Amino acid sequence: MTFEEMERTLHFILEQQAQISGNVQRHDENLLVIETKLGQLGDVMLKLADSHVLLVNSHKQLADAHARSEQAHRQLEERVDAFIVFVEKYISSRNGGEKAAQ
Numbered sequence: 485m486t487f488e489e490m491e492r493t494l495h496f497i498l499e500q501q502a503q504i505s506g507n508v509q510r511h512d513e514n515l516l517v518i519e520t521k522l523g524q525l526g527d528v529m530l531k532l533a534d535s536h537v538l539l540v541n542s543h544k545q546l547a548d549a550h551a552r553s554e555q556a557h558r559q560l561e562e563r564v565d566a567f568i569v570f571v572e573k574y575i576s577s578r579n580g581g582e583k584a585a586q
Contacts, residue, residue: 485493
């Protein structure tokens, strides 16, 4: 191998080493960006999990309120039905036992 060939080979190796170093630096920078975004994504996931817990609790409260409302509605219907029976009996007794004309 001549001196010129050795010089070209050495120059090629140095260029390759420079390119590799540049690539490694860019990869390191990209990795830092990815790590930062991954940390941000983790924060978002934690907030989402917290929001989910709040939503589940709100849903449970809403379901409980709905059940209470249904119970109150049933009780009201029973009372209205009883009142209707009472009024019908009252009217019937005032009409001599006959039902009122409809």
